[in-house]
Amino acid sequence: MVVDPFDHRLRRALQEGLPLVSKPYAYLAEQLGVTEQEVIAKIEEFTQQGLIKRFGMVLRHHELGYSANCMVVWDIPDMEIETIAQLLSDEACVTLCYQRPRRQGWPYNLFCMIHGKGRDLVEQQLKELIERHQLSYPHQLLFSSKRFKQRGARYV
Amino acid sequence: MSEHRPLRQESVVLSDLERRLINAYQGDIPLDPEPFMRIAENLGVTSEEVQQTLRRLLDKGVLTRFGPLYNIEKADGSFSLCALKVPEHRFDEVADQVNGYAQVAHNYQREHEWNMWFVLATEDYQELEQVFEDIKTVTGCPGLNLPKQTEFFVGLKLQA
Numbered sequence: 001m002v003v004d005p006f007d008h009r010l011r012r013a014l015q016e017g018l019p020l021v022s023k024p025y026a027y028l029a030e031q032l033g034v035t036e037q038e039v040i041a042k043i044e045e046f047t048q049q050g051l052i053k054r055f056g057m058v059l060r061h062h063e064l065g066y067s068a069n070c071m072v073v074w075d076i077p078d079m080e081i082e083t084i085a086q087l088l089s090d091e092a093c094v095t096l097c098y099q100r101p102r103r104q105g106w107p108y109n110l111f112c113m114i115h116g117k118g119r120d121l122v123e124q125q126l127k128e129l130i131e132r133h134q135l136s137y138p139h140q141l142l143f144s145s146k147r148f149k150q151r152g153a154r155y156v
Numbered sequence: 157m158s159e160h161r162p163l164r165q166e167s168v169v170l171s172d173l174e175r176r177l178i179n180a181y182q183g184d185i186p187l188d189p190e191p192f193m194r195i196a197e198n199l200g201v202t203s204e205e206v207q208q209t210l211r212r213l214l215d216k217g218v219l220t221r222f223g224p225l226y227n228i229e230k231a232d233g234s235f236s237l238c239a240l241k242v243p244e245h246r247f248d249e250v251a252d253q254v255n256g257y258a259q260v261a262h263n264y265q266r267e268h269e270w271n272m273w274f275v276l277a278t279e280d281y282q283e284l285e286q287v288f289e290d291i292k293t294v295t296g297c298p299g300l301n302l303p304k305q306t307e308f309f310v311g312l313k314l315q316a
Contacts, residue, residue, distance in 0.1 A: 017214075017223040020207045023189055040187045043224075052224040054183035063168055063218045064178070071266065071273070085308040099306040100237065106270075106300055111237075142273070146265040 006034060010042055011051075017058075066115040068122045068143065073108035075138040081110060087133055088112050093125045108140070119143060168216050173201060173209050178218075185222070234281040236303040238288055239270040240295060247271070250295045259287050270300060 009032055018024045025043075026036040046052040061069065076084050081099055088110075089097045096113040116122035126141070170178070176199055186194040192203040199206070213219035228235065242250045247265070254260055254274060263274035278284040285301070292299040 011224075011226070014224050015221075015226075017221040018185065018191070020192075020211055020222075022192060022203060022207075024191065025187075025189060036189060040189075044187060046224070049230065050227055051230045053227045054225050055185045055223065056181045056183040056225075057178055057213075057219055058221040058223070058225050059178065059182070060218060060220055063216065069264075085306070089308045089310045094310055097308040097310050098237075098304045099308070100302040100304060103300050103302070106302075111302075140268065142266040142268045142270075144264040144266050144273075 006032065006038075007042065010039065011046070014043070061115050065117050068114075068116045068119045070114045070116070070119075070122045070126075070144070071142040072112050072114060072126060073140050073142065074110040074112075074135075075102075075107045076110045077137075078109075084135070084137070085110055088129075091125075091129050093122070093129070107138070168218055170218070171209075173199070173205065174213055174218075177206070177209055177213070181222075228277065232279070234276075234278050234284045234303075236276050236284055236288070236301055238274055238276055238291075238302065239300040240272040240291070240297040241270050241299075242272050242295070242297050244271075250297060253295050254291060257287060257291065259283075272297075276301075 010028070013028055013031065019027045021027050023036070025039045029036045029039045032039070043052070043055065047055060074084070085097050085099065088094050089112075093114045093116060094112045095115050096111075098111045099109060100111055102109050114122050114126065116125060122143075123141070129135070177195070180199070181195065185191050188194050190203070192206045196203045196206045210219065210222050214222070240250065240254070250272065251263065251265075254272065255263055257276075259276050259278050261275040261277050263272065265271060266273050276284050276287055278287060281303075284303075288299060288301045
């Protein structure tokens with residue numbers, strides 16, 4: 001894939017966040033040697049393409065009081081995975097949901113992340129949702145005890 | 157409603173405006189020549205107050221960035237969630253080894269026999285497999301390489 005130099009430079013410039021000036025798009029445009037309208041149109045395009053998932057506050061969970069971060073892994077029959085994944089994704093406490101391959105010694109194929117304000121709350125929420133949907137599948141809770149390295153999603 | 161409300165002891169205290177900004181603008185920054193003015197009008201404050209508040213949230217470390225959340229997988233490159241089973245007494249040593257790789261993005265300790273979880277980000281899948289094999293060899297720990305097969309849509313629901 002050939003990336004247009006303007007695309008690349010704009011992505012990189014935006015990686016630092018929107019400049020905190022009254023006309024940030026004009027400011028970026030001047031730096032990149034294009035027009036304000038071109039900058040705005042390109043951000044719209046990135047968003048439509050899905051390259052930008054969302055354009056807003058990129059927050060740190062922990063500093064917001066979401067101190068408990070639990071990865072819940074499930075062993076779901078392949079035939080049911082779509083249905084169960086959708087059901088979990090619709091739950092208010094679930095912030096990410098992925099299907100991943102099983103491995104030898106690792107039978108879990110569905111991963112969801114739950115962020116909560118405390119471990120007890122996360123456990124309680126999970127218990128409630130398991131009861132409510134009668135989810136009898138094998139699962140495990142992997143709470144994080146330490147964050148060693150966190151680099152925002154950067155790719156240029 | 158009080159002006160300041162502590163969330164938890166170890167987290168930061170947010171002002172009313174900080175909380176309103178966080179809850180209203182996790183997406184959809186206005187694509188208008190003066191976005192801070194549009195936000196200010198919506199929240200009933202001034203454009204300067206919005207900019208100052210964002211600056212403060214960045215300084216406090218609550219906010220990583222006011223801008224795009226990129227879907228890195230739409231860009232070039234390969235990504236995978238990997239895990240290692242590390243003996244407890246070697247954990248810090250192995251964490252240093254793993255974090256020394258430029259291809260390692262996040263790294264979390266989790267309470268499980270598979271106790272180290274990190275994301276590998278490389279140019280292509282071949283490099284990813286090489287780095288993964290190399291990490292297993294260097295650390296001497298068993299590993300799991302679990303690239304995403306499907307991502308299910310989850311809306312955004314964080315509340316400050």
